[in-house]
């Protein structure tokens with residue numbers, strides 16, 4: 001089921017939360033809405049779901065206007081960050097819920113429901129926990145149950161709002177890989193909201209970067225990372241150093257990511273002279289902070305821990321050492337954009 005968003009506007013009082021949004025989501029894709037808090041991601045998701053009415057514009061499902069169609073009839077599945085399971089029901093009963101509450105005419109037989117629940121339990125790898133109650137399983141397992149419950153009614157569209165937001169980093173990582181695999185098996189058109197760029201890059205086929213109610217850019221993870229359309233996208237998708245330069249036309253800004261700078265001993269035409277200030281090693285990477293001689297600004301360089309140790313020995317580097325930085329890639333935008 002493809003989704004099209006056309007000129008969608010939503011205002012809350014004086015605040016325009018979604019500002020003429022246009023978006024095409026092809027059938028079977030997994031799309032991430034990525035942006036900072038308050039950028040309008042959840043509101044857009046809720047309008048796709050039918051939980052919120054737009055002030056202007058429309059949402060089309062498979063080419064048909066669904067703007068006036070009720071939530072129930074849109075046939076969407078939801079998983080939210082704190083989408084509480086029914087505490088008094090077992091895992092299996094939670095998953096079966098959506099099927100059991102169907103009107104008699106469209107309700108499958110109890111045997112079919114049980115079979116379907118078994119299949120879903122298997123799919124989310126919780127076969128052995130069918131009889132447990134929500135308080136007897138972990139947070140990550142609960143989110144998998146929530147997903148199985150959403151999938152039970154065979155939704156045409158799956159909407160996920162920060163589904164792993166409340167979980168710790170390790171479980172989050174496991175679950176996002178698992179969601180990607182699940183999507184590859186099911187191919188349900190899915191839209192998920194996240195403010196975590198790593199999560200979006202790892203899971204999604206396509207990323208929609210939102211800022212202040214507008215879409216800044218959409219594209220594959222590689223496209224938005226390698227060819228950011230705006231300074232906002234560049235900055236939101238990872239750390240970046242800014243270099244300000246005065247030109248005849250005003251101020252020009254260049255952007256270089258910390259891992260795209262080489263530390264060299266000899267100055268060259270395109271290098272900057274710097275003084276080593278301090279280093280910080282976290283896990284496999286070392287972040288080295290330099291002061292630029294030209295204007296005293298800070299420049300971060302990131303290397304693997306091994307590469308840094310090697311270089312440190314080779315060049316005899318310590319705080320106060322003078323070296324030169326050579327960018328492998330510099331990004332510039334039009335005048336005045338920062």
Ligand SMILES: Nc1ncnc2c1ncn2[C@@H]1O[C@H](COP(=O)(O)OP(=O)(O)OP(=O)(O)O)[C@@H](O)[C@H]1O
Pocket residue numbers: 012017035036037038039040041042043044193195
């Ligand atoms: N029902 C509402 N009434 C008034 N303002 C609202 C309502 N819902 C959302 N907003 C405002 O709209 C803006 C966008 O909110 P939204 O939840 O869509 O952003 P978001 O990008 O999903 O952010 P977060 O990641 O923090 O959830 C925020 O400024 C929020 O305060």
